[in-house]
Amino acid sequence: MSWLAGTPFAVIPWACGAALLAGAGLPLLGTWIVLQRVVFMGVTLAQVAAAGVALGLLLHLPVLPLGLLLCALAIGLLTRRGSGSLSGDAALGAGFCLASALALLFISRSPADLDQVDHVLHGNLIYATPLEVLLLGGALLLAVAATLVCYRPILFCAFDPETAAALGLRVRGWLLLLFGVLAVVMTTGMRTTGSLLTFALLVLPPMAALQFRRGMGGTLALASLLGLLASAAGLLTAVRADLHVESSIVVASFLLLPLARAWRVSPLLSLALAAALGTAVPLLAPERAPPPGAGHAHGTEPYSFDVHLSAQPAGAGRATLAWVLDVHHQDPSVPLPRALWLMVSVDGRTEEFDLVEDTSELAGTSSLRQGERTIAVPEGASSISGLLWTGPSDAPESMPVEHATVVGCRAP
Amino acid sequence: MSPERADPRDAPPRLRLRGVGCGYDRRSVLRGVDLDVPQKGVLALVGPNGSGKTTLLRVLLGLLPPREGRLELPGGAPPRLGYVPQTDVSEVLFPVSAFEVVQMGLAHARTPLGRLSEADLAAARRSLALMGIEHLADRAFRDLSGGQRQRVLLARGLVSEPEMLVLDEPVRGLDLASSAALVDIIVRLARDRSMSVVVATHSLDLVANHADHVALFKDGSVRSGPADVIMSDASLTEFLGRPVRVHEVDGQRVVVAGAVL
Numbered sequence: 252m253s254w255l256a257g258t259p260f261a262v263i264p265w266a267c268g269a270a271l272l273a274g275a276g277l278p279l280l281g282t283w284i285v286l287q288r289v290v291f292m293g294v295t296l297a298q299v300a301a302a303g304v305a306l307g308l309l310l311h312l313p314v315l316p317l318g319l320l321l322c323a324l325a326i327g328l329l330t331r332r333g334s335g336s337l338s339g340d341a342a343l344g345a346g347f348c349l350a351s352a353l354a355l356l357f358i359s360r361s362p363a364d365l366d367q368v369d370h371v372l373h374g375n376l377i378y379a380t381p382l383e384v385l386l387l388g389g390a391l392l393l394a395v396a397a398t399l400v401c402y403r404p405i406l407f408c409a410f411d412p413e414t415a416a417a418l419g420l421r422v423r424g425w426l427l428l429l430f431g432v433l434a435v436v437m438t439t440g441m442r443t444t445g446s447l448l449t450f451a452l453l454v455l456p457p458m459a460a461l462q463f464r465r466g467m468g469g470t471l472a473l474a475s476l477l478g479l480l481a482s483a484a485g486l487l488t489a490v491r492a493d494l495h496v497e498s499s500i501v502v503a504s505f506l507l508l509p510l511a512r513a514w515r516v517s518p519l520l521s522l523a524l525a526a527a528l529g530t531a532v533p534l535l536a537p538e539r540a541p542p543p544g545a546g547h548a549h550g551t552e553p554y555s556f557d558v559h560l561s562a563q564p565a566g567a568g569r570a571t572l573a574w575v576l577d578v579h580h581q582d583p584s585v586p587l588p589r590a591l592w593l594m595v596s597v598d599g600r601t602e603e604f605d606l607v608e609d610t611s612e613l614a615g616t617s618s619l620r621q622g623e624r625t626i627a628v629p630e631g632a633s634s635i636s637g638l639l640w641t642g643p644s645d646a647p648e649s650m651p652v653e654h655a656t657v658v659g660c661r662a663p
Numbered sequence: 664m665s666p667e668r669a670d671p672r673d674a675p676p677r678l679r680l681r682g683v684g685c686g687y688d689r690r691s692v693l694r695g696v697d698l699d700v701p702q703k704g705v706l707a708l709v710g711p712n713g714s715g716k717t718t719l720l721r722v723l724l725g726l727l728p729p730r731e732g733r734l735e736l737p738g739g740a741p742p743r744l745g746y747v748p749q750t751d752v753s754e755v756l757f758p759v760s761a762f763e764v765v766q767m768g769l770a771h772a773r774t775p776l777g778r779l780s781e782a783d784l785a786a787a788r789r790s791l792a793l794m795g796i797e798h799l800a801d802r803a804f805r806d807l808s809g810g811q812r813q814r815v816l817l818a819r820g821l822v823s824e825p826e827m828l829v830l831d832e833p834v835r836g837l838d839l840a841s842s843a844a845l846v847d848i849i850v851r852l853a854r855d856r857s858m859s860v861v862v863a864t865h866s867l868d869l870v871a872n873h874a875d876h877v878a879l880f881k882d883g884s885v886r887s888g889p890a891d892v893i894m895s896d897a898s899l900t901e902f903l904g905r906p907v908r909v910h911e912v913d914g915q916r917v918v919v920a921g922a923v924l
Contacts, residue, residue: 404770416726
């Protein structure tokens, strides 16, 4: 669609889908956590889910059931004492420390490459696959539907657990339901959004929404809207300024707090601040194109390419290879190679396909492209590597691209 | 006891505790408690901090099972309960309205999707009106004063027309005017609705003027009886360990404690 051209949606559509889903859905659940003053429950569950994913990678087991199992155990332990009351920050802190350490230990022992550590702990948005986005969307839909259908008993149990229990409500059951759906969402989205972004979206938009002093329904809706806006702003910033996507969304979510405070003073002041922040985004870009005729600074290349590969099983002898191409075009006076092709090697067997057919479509000094391809993976293959070419390797003038880095991955 | 007060001896008790012991984890708080909750009128639980008043309330509410002894229901079925908890309401974050808080008291009246019928909503509005705070219905609970919040919680406790209303320190932290107004409402309801009101409090003046039956908590045990017996000079002097006189000023009883004996 032409109106999406130049937006993150045209460049990294699945990453955008995952970020916007998480931005809209997680604050709806996080509002309950913030209101019950059990924010540490959110960060602890995020780490437990990360540990579950890491254990799955270590044992070559499905990560989703394992993450859910660990989360269920953690929720059972952390909500054990009293009639629905939580055991306090000390127990949550202990759980957080243990889960964080276990996640790192499991990953350090797992055969997965070091990128997996980064993905589990800090997210992997730009590699998000359609399946992951679908799963995250389904989990969020389930969670939001459950909390809406059970809104009133959950509200009573969260607001005044003792009276709710005295009037016969199963307080622990309702709170377990709330934390249970939260665990499902976290475990499902952990490899996509990572623990940091998950926790930030759980807590920061609701904190900002509460400053507007709306009713319960209004606060929930506003938290969701603010999370969506923060995700969109973070994505735009990351693509425009070539920044880490998850961290950009976290910072954008944090900035909701002063903007909400400013809104209470004057909505115009808040909008002016938001506009000023938006204007400052291009200043965050790491390198600027030199003025025409100024020549190249020493050590600065006119362009460079980074390609990241990740693979997932796709049936016997097949794998889905997801790729992300990061283009840095520092000197527009030097044209890019007309086309970019990737030659993939899997234990000596090669395949090649085009990443960008016509590089003149790439605009600006920094561009992201992503896609995926099904490739053959011989049994016993251990790694997948790649090489960037200016065209198919059998074309007469094709050659490997200079200033290109291709980060390979483990064969699934 | 004033002639208007209910006589707790004229009907079988609503609840009967015999030899009840209770506590938390390995800590025993109360032992051998014998107590009758009268069919109607005000039963006051009085004692210093940590003496076990709230613990016994939790037993009466079914939140804490007794470790020993019996909790008998002479009427057969457990009474319909209303509860006004001891709250540190300054810490409330939830952006709920006063009307929503009152609706919580109708926990069992909801349809599967959590909606209340028109009749239930009307009952919630009546309960707010009974407390004289219908104009606060749409105000955020967290923005109300301490006295207004207590009235909202009392409206929630009454919305299901309970047979037994349990209040934990209902006038704690309230100014004199708010406290007197709240006590007037509670006492009037106890008379008009023929329900049991169980109230835990530190206020001996409140007990001396309004309770029909009193339970004194001290050193893990409970001494209970009619208010005119328990709230006598001799009984209170023995209980507090210092000379106590109950004076009458303008028709109101005032409890005055002297120096330690």
